[in-house]
Amino acid sequence: MSVFSSAPLRSTLVTRLRAAGCVFAEDEARLLLATARTPAELAAMVERRISGLPLEHVLGWAEFCGLRVAVDPGVFVPRRRSEFLARQAGALARPGAVVLELCCGTGAAGAALAAAVGPVELHAADLDPAAVRCARRNVAAAGGRVYQGDLYQPLPAGLRGRVDVLIANAPYVPSGEVDLLPAEARLHEPLVALDGGADGVDIQRRVAAAAPAWLAPGGHLLIETSERQAPATVAAVAAGGLLPRVVECEELDATVVIGARAA
Missing domain, CATH: 3.40.50.150 (Vaccinia Virus protein VP39)
Incomplete structure (x- = not known):
């Protein structure tokens, strides 16, 4: 379970992601909060995402057919299709x-x-x-x-x-x-x-x-x-x-x- 459980933090994060053009801001906020281990890591991940890095590169993984697949920076991100x-x-x-x-x-x-x-x-x-x-x-x-x-x-x-x-x-x-x-x-x-x-x-x-x-x-x-x-x-x-x-x-x-x- 994430150490980041406050509703205000989640709401702030959703607002920032939405302002940056992230269509699925709520889902992305949930994944970022669940993945980050420290406040500093969360802040860095959010900045990378807002700068335009694909979410999967920020998280370091993507869900694919129920698996958590590692996705390194610069590697093609597996599509859901x-x-x-x-x-x-x-x-x-x-x-x-x-x-x-x-x-x-x-x-x-x-x-x-x-x-x-x-x-x-x-x-x-x-x-x-x-x-x-x-x-x-x-x-x-x-x-x-x-x-x-x-x-x-x-x-x-x-x-x-x-x-x-x-x-x-x-x-x-x-x-x-x-x-x-x-x-x-x-x-x-x-x-x-x-x-x-x-x-x-x-x-x-x-x-x-x-x-x-x-x-x-x-x-x-x-x-x-x-x-x-x-x-x-x-x-x-x-x-x-x-x-x-x-x-x-x-x-x-x-x-x-x-x-x-x-x-």
Whole structure:
């Protein structure tokens, strides 16, 4: 329980956060008060949040599929919509499955899948060294291994043809739209985790093209995308030789393309 329980303190904090443009000021105040251990730490956290730092970077964690996932400064913050990706992947996995998460960021999706399914052989990779360090902490409980490098390049050769579930939340913001993102993302998350190329599907195409070589017979590739980009993502998955289908969640505004390799 937080040591900060006075109603006036909470009210003051909500007022400051709201004035700084925090839409969910009440929720943010509750989380800040519950996380801070001393008045000095609370004051520092509030100043960082008011200056525009993402709440998850201030707290050092994000809730994802019921897990508390570590989020280090400068690392891509897992979005709530990506819980749909993790749950779709979990529905296709069985205990003992070989799971690979590309463009893993914090490793949230892989960690959530492992927590839901049970023991799996979990692998993850990301180009950003800060993300790799963060992901290693988050997948440690599942015995996961995280590699630094470009997509499949850093993976051990022994994974080829063995992956049952391949998760990819590759960046899918079109290059020309990155400047339209909220300042929290533009200023505090790595560009490599946001920019998906001219139409936002460049990285997805690379993931899909090489996926069949890494998937086991009957394995599945799952790519998060947007409703608008889903046709291009489907085309990329089909061009890679997988059978695509689209699943959507209206509540989370989430779209996932699933590609199946023939058994």
